[in-house]
Amino acid sequence: MSDADPTRHASRTARGAAELELGQAAIDLLRSRLPDIAGKTVTAIIAEVPGYTNALAGPMGAKIEGAVQLALGGFLRLTGSGDPGTPLAPALEGAYVLGRGEARSGRSMDALLAAYRVGARVAWRELSRTVVEAGLPAETLAKFAELVFAYIDELSAASVSGHTDELATTGRVRERYLQELGRGLLQGESADQLAGRAELADWEPPRTLTAVILPSAHVRGILGALDPRTLRPEDDLTELGDVDEDPAEVAVLLVPDADGSARSALLRNLRGYQAWVGPTQSWTTARTSYLRALRARQLQLTAEADAPVDTERHLTTFVVTSDSAALDDLRRQVLAPFEALRPATAERLEETLREWLLHLGRRDEVAAALHVHPQTVRYRMGQLRDLYGARLDDPQTVLDLTIALAVKPSPPG
Template identity: 55%
Template sequence: VFAFIDELSASSVTGHADELATTGRVRQRYLERLAQHLISGEPLQTLQASAEKADWDPPKSLTAVLLPAAQVRGLPNSFGAATLHLGEELPGVDPAESLALLLIPDMDGSLRSQLLRMLKGRRAWVGPARPWTQARTSYRRAVATRALVTVPGADVVDADDHLVELVLGADADAGEDLRRQALAPLEQLRPSTADRLTDTLRSWLLHQGQRDAVAADLFVHAQTVRYRMTQLRELYGDTLNDPQTILKLTVALGITRNRRVSARAPARRDSRAGTRAPRRASAPPPPRKPPAH
């Protein structure tokens, strides 16, 4: 009789555990669906219904964090039970890249620095904190930051620190047209000369024409700056005194700088991943001279 009771109790415990596991899986699916609704920008009524079905108490704000799926382990628990985790069907992300999304509650204001510290050591792109119903904005910013912002040597990239780059890269076609239009006077020059004058013009604009500051920025003599600016004034004429031209040049030169940084980025990423660039084949040693007799 006691053996039968033990067997019955074991079956009951197993059945209860299976029921709990099933309930947990069902709720997890509801939470994933809620995350999908949030980053898709569904209407408020849909979001509220989805949150209620998932038994999820909405926080004041959500911050989107995009990171490799292999680096997610342990993070959702660290940020609290309300953290949403989505590992597939991310809009604007190639599934082959194996990225995941965390929507982290109430890490805005002074808590943002804590969030960034907790992500340290992982590769992550962090969107801005937004009201929970506007989580789509944070997600899209994180995706754009990954696509447009290159920070050499950085693991965690905070979108809030790179608003200029994001604005400059928002419409790539229009940006390229503006860049070509603003820098057209330099097209007639040799590429090396054009690059030097481009760097000088950018520094001159950023330092408001202070020659010594430009020289220090470029690591050249002040007379070199003067010579280059004379060349630029010959190329641009009086338009360098026109506020609209100055605005165009400032934006165009910012785009140019971003392009240069991005062009160098693949080599850095390969290096971080441990992939070495192929070595050049070494030239054979010169033939040895026969000994003199």
């Protein structure tokens, strides 16, 4: 433990506990309900602290529930001892170790302190209900409340101390390894190289990774809602040859296991943020997800208001723009009949032809999409048949026109 050993300050809580007269009946009742109180505390933390939604599921949740029981049990030992010298060292040492573990897991103290706040509220609600049931007077209840929150404060301080100490030593080394792992993923290193980097960083590989590109200023606001294993490569992305602007403006997150329903949750969490979300890939091929998200950003793809861009909804765009020069040649070839027309007329007919192809020639639907009268569509299609003749009934011509008109060309510059 650090020189600023939190156990040295345990006497404050111990003295208060020694002065508190709960009575053996109340203490026995409290002890009998500890498992239930611990379970409710962990349930509330999972529900209210996003950073622990996955971290406390399964075996980890049971482990934390046991730790909560031990902490509350230690507190009750204080209140039942009547001895101001009763040590708090075991409980505070456990909180200190918990803080170090959070740092090793790559999490900030934000989630843990939020968990302490939620835990204090739930624990006090359940403990106070029990002591009221035991018939304790209001004055004793007030002192009990003060003691509960003082105890939680000391546990929080011990965890902060552990977190700080870990970051000052091995935490910084691990952070460097995590950065190197993230960079290797973006560069597309081999599976063996990446597995070695993950082992060095003490990072448990997920099944999949999903790349998210967003402005750097938005990262802090979203990280707390994501899987704690999420990687944020901090390297200069311009060195990878992928972005041209100030790299401080652009951030990449690699989010573990965001497939299936978890992808929907990720997209919901990103609402309100300007973000581009790549496809879910095996974790060793995360570069594919990163490049797809980057391509969406370069194409300036947009989604509905406040929603992130889901690249899975734009696969056609990626396919038809994969060879931009070939697409330009195709457009010039199949749209050659428009060259003799005035630009405004050509633009109207091109737009009409696109909708006619997309709506399989259903005139009313084409008119609704263009916000014109069906007779206007009929007139324009007559002009198009004059330009193309029987070719509009040729399957190959229809295919070429569909591809050529599938994506509107980007404006110059």
